[in-house]
Amino acid sequence: LRIIKTVPCLSRADLADSFVLQASKEKKCPDTDYLSENGICCDQCPKGYKLIEQCHAPGQRSNCTPCPTDQYMENRNFYPNCRSCKRCKRNEIPVTPCQPTQNTICQCVKDYYKFDIDGDTYECRKCKQCGVDEKEKQSCTPESNTVCECKEKYYRFKNKCEPCERQGSSFFKSTMGNSLPVCLTLFLWESKVSIFYTVIRRHATGQWSKQTVNYCTHFYLSLSAPHSHLSIPPAALSDLLYTVLDLVPIQKVKQLVRSLGVTDTEIAQAEMDNRYCREAHYQMLRVWAERKSLAGVGGQGELFDCSLMQELLDKLRKMDLGLAVQELETKYGTL
Structure with a gap:
């Protein structure tokens, strides 16, 4: 018995179409x-x-x-x-008009800069004007806001520049080999510390003078008696890192930690160790903070060098996250 397979009946047009498709x-x-x-x-x-x-x-x-x-x-x-074609937004001007082969290119008008709201949305905002006790560190451009810093013999406290001599102080004398005595002036505000020192100099005439300098050695949050260091408690470090995560858009966290030196292997490990994205991102930042802190003090204790905060702020500025920088400076002070 032979089994004959049947196929549907196709017209010539159907066959032609099937050949074209094939x-x-x-x-x-x-x-x-x-x-x-x-x-x-x-x-x-x-x-x-x-x-x-x-x-x-x-x-x-x-x-x-x-x-x-x-x-x-x-x-x-x-x-x-x-x-x-793209239409320029408010406070924008066309740098290059729309052409048949190219879209319009816009930039912020003078005295305005591009502020990123998220990865795809932005607006032009008025450039910041430095205050009376501030000086301009970086001029405003169409792509970035003005960067201000306190002028000489002033320090930043609660986002304002205050003269150094107006704060009360306690002095700790120390000697360094054969050098002249150096007095450290420590100011403790809430969970923040600014460090100043006064160098006593003796001139050739035999007269003494003193010079107050805003000097950043280490940025610590509490006293550690055994080594006379100022160390940052785990809770304070956690607060800082979670504050960063609150301010940085979630899609830019990996870009930030990579720029801070966290490797792809460490990023992958953090993602495997944590079920939730926020905790994985926290671990990535923690890897950076602990590694740099230990390196900065020779592996002794959990210290947060002020250069770490400066590095963090610099990376955020390069990523055009100016609002995050302002919030961190307001909460933790400008170094």
């Missing part, structure tokens, strides 16, 4: 062409043009037409519509 799957076109619905390699439209009609036979050309006013196409294409 051929189109196997056929490859040059990079400058595209495969049409009819399985033919048609040339793409050039920049600044859109497709009106596909070619109908090999060797024929596609029918393309220029993009209309206020529209553009920046690449070769076979699309039926061009893209709409």
Whole structure:
């Protein structure tokens, strides 16, 4: 007994279409062409043009037409519509007007800078003006805000520059080899410490004078008696790291920790160790903070060197996260 397999009855048109479909799957076109619905390699439209009609036979050309006013196409294409040109936002001006082959390029007007709200959204904000007791460290540009710092013999406290001599002080004398005595002036505010020292100098005339300098050696949050260091408690470090996570957009955390020197292996390990994304990001920042802290004090204790805070603020500025920098400076002070 023979078993005969039956197939559906196909018309010539159906058979022709199936052959074209099979051929189109196997056929490859040059990079400058595209495969049409009819399985033919048609040339793409050039920049600044859109497709009106596909070619109908090999060797024929596609029918393309220029993009209309206020529209553009920046690449070769076979699309039926061009893209709409960008319109500059409030407080923006066009640097380069829209052209058939290029979108509008905008930038903030003078005295305004680009502020990133999130990865895809931004607005132009008024540049910061340095205060009376501040000096300009970095001028405002269309891409970044003004960076201010306290002028000489002033320090930042609660986001204001205060003169050094107005704060009460306690002095700790210390000697360094054969050098002259150095007095440390320590100011303790809440969980923050600013360190100043007064150098007593003796001039050739035999007269003594003193010079107060804003000097950052280490940034510590509490006293540690055995070594006379100021150390940061685990709770305070955790508060700092979680504050950073609150201020940095979640999609930019990995970019931040990589810029701080955390390796991809350490990032992957943090993700494997923690079920929740926030805790994984916290572990990544903790790796950076602990490694740099131990390196800064020769492996003794959990100390937070002020250079770490400065490094963190610098990286945030480079990522255009100016608001995060301002919030951290307000909470922890400017170093």
